Amino acid sequence: MGPAGLLPVLHRLKTLSFKCTSLSAAAAAKCSSFQMSRADLWVGPTCTLLHRRNITVETALSHHGSELTDREKRLLDRLYNGLVGGQRASLAESITLVETQHPRKKELAQVLLQRVLAFRQQLERQNGGKPVAFRVGLSGPPGAGKSSFIEVLGKMLTGKGHRVSVLAVDPSSCTTGGSLMGDKTRMTELSRDMSAFIRPSPTSGTLGGVTRTTNESIVLCEGAGYDVVLVETVGVGQSEFAVADMVDLFVLLIPPAGGDELQGIKRGIIEKADLVVVTKSDGDLVVPARKIQAEYTSALKLLRKKSKTWKPKVVRVSSQTGEGVPELWEVMLQFRDSMLACGELQVRRREQQKVWLWSLIQENALQHFREHPAVQAGLPEMERRVTQGDISPGLAADLLLRAFRSSQ
Numbered sequence: 580m581g582p583a584g585l586l587p588v589l590h591r592l593k594t595l596s597f598k599c600t601s602l603s604a605a606a607a608a609k610c611s612s613f614q615m616s617r618a619d620l621w622v623g624p625t626c627t628l629l630h631r632r633n634i635t636v637e638t639a640l641s642h643h644g645s646e647l648t649d650r651e652k653r654l655l656d657r658l659y660n661g662l663v664g665g666q667r668a669s670l671a672e673s674i675t676l677v678e679t680q681h682p683r684k685k686e687l688a689q690v691l692l693q694r695v696l697a698f699r700q701q702l703e704r705q706n707g708g709k710p711v712a713f714r715v716g717l718s719g720p721p722g723a724g725k726s727s728f729i730e731v732l733g734k735m736l737t738g739k740g741h742r743v744s745v746l747a748v749d750p751s752s753c754t755t756g757g758s759l760m761g762d763k764t765r766m767t768e769l770s771r772d773m774s775a776f777i778r779p780s781p782t783s784g785t786l787g788g789v790t791r792t793t794n795e796s797i798v799l800c801e802g803a804g805y806d807v808v809l810v811e812t813v814g815v816g817q818s819e820f821a822v823a824d825m826v827d828l829f830v831l832l833i834p835p836a837g838g839d840e841l842q843g844i845k846r847g848i849i850e851k852a853d854l855v856v857v858t859k860s861d862g863d864l865v866v867p868a869r870k871i872q873a874e875y876t877s878a879l880k881l882l883r884k885k886s887k888t889w890k891p892k893v894v895r896v897s898s899q900t901g902e903g904v905p906e907l908w909e910v911m912l913q914f915r916d917s918m919l920a921c922g923e924l925q926v927r928r929r930e931q932q933k934v935w936l937w938s939l940i941q942e943n944a945l946q947h948f949r950e951h952p953a954v955q956a957g958l959p960e961m962e963r964r965v966t967q968g969d970i971s972p973g974l975a976a977d978l979l980l981r982a983f984r985s986s987q
């Protein structure tokens with residue numbers, strides 16, 4: 580097998596194929612001869628072209644499938660059956676498979692994911708087309724009280740009969756190999772709860788890699804029957820923007836402290852927030868918490884609106900006393916219901932899929948370019964001449980791209 584992921588298959592197929600869950604009527608009519616044996620594996624909207632080339636998701640996956648050894652088939656069947664049966668151990672093992680850097684296992688992960696996606700679509704159809712899970716992103720600076728809050732919210736939700744999964748995106752694990760979030764014991768009670776599943780961030784890889792894994796883990800959690808998926812990140816680097824782009828509701832947690840501690844909170848991320856939660860609103864901290872709540876309420880009025888339907892709210896909670904947590908969940912449900920009713924939530928999910936697709940293309944295409952022999956041969960010389968000021972970066976880029984294209 581060639582380079583990582585689905586790329587080898589896509590190269591063999593000479594084009595990209597992608598899954599289209601919601602074909603327009605026109606596109607569907609155009610593709611009428613294109614229906615596959617499994618209705619849930621439609622491909623469009625460039626389906627005419629793809630059809631001519633006999634390129635479908637099914638072809639791609641059966642290509643993997645035909646190469647599966649008996650052992651691999653047994654592994655995938657065991658994981659799939661365990662996962663859709665709601666077994667935590669199978670979910671954990673499936674996530675390990677999508678986290679792997681091993682090229683062959685990456686392909687197996689894609690086969691598994693495609694099966695789980697088809698299963699999830701089936702569940703969504705049974706659910707009247709509505710999403711089977713509510714995806715909530717939670718971000719905030721270190722020490723904001725995220726894990727304490729998730730513990731309390733998670734316990735309350737499992738008490739109400741929900742199944743809750745918690746996934747972490749930890750940017751520190753990408754750069755230092757250490758972890759801001761993972762080194763201490765977090766959410767001890769929730770981790771013992773049989774209706775909860777907690778997964779720390781992968782301990783290696785780029786943010787792009789961790790994001791991909793988290794996106795794929797969300798699919799697996801939903802397939803395993805978790806109806807609330809919480810994605811947590813610490814407000815460092817770009818990870819909070821990545822999380823905001825993978826959830827239905829994005830929550831920013833702010834501690835009741837002023838000055839320097841809040842300096843790190845980026846304006847851009849406040850714009851992304853659907854809800855701002857001021858934490859630790861208890862004891863002596865109630866007064867500063869109210870002050871922060873008022874400040875953020877005014878600040879949010881000045882910011883660009885993210886949604887036509889929803890006005891971001893600022894609420895106060897205490898994980899220590901539990902005050903405000905049930906009310907906050909009610910606000911979260913109001914958000915979900917109003918966004919679903921007007922269709923914005925579905926649009927947001929579709930847009931997120933596109934953002935995800937393009938970030939994967941970008942990452943893979945750039946890697947392919949960098950690893951290309953013609954580029955590797957010419958790059959040192961081009962870099963040298965650009966840094967010496969002999970040629971412009973624009974011309975050097977053109978030359979390298981030309982070398983890349985001509986040897987394709």
Ligand SMILES: Nc1nc2c(ncn2[C@@H]2O[C@H](COP(=O)(O)OP(=O)(O)OP(=O)(O)O)[C@@H](O)[C@H]2O)c(=O)[nH]1
Nearest residue numbers: 721722723724725726727760813859860897898899
């Ligand atoms: N008074 C009060 N303290 C709290 C509350 N929630 C959390 N804390 C304290 O705040 C500190 C940080 O809480 P965590 O929940 O670990 O915060 P975090 O955002 O997960 O922190 P990182 O794991 O570093 O990202 C701990 O000492 C908690 O005991 C609260 O509701 N009230």
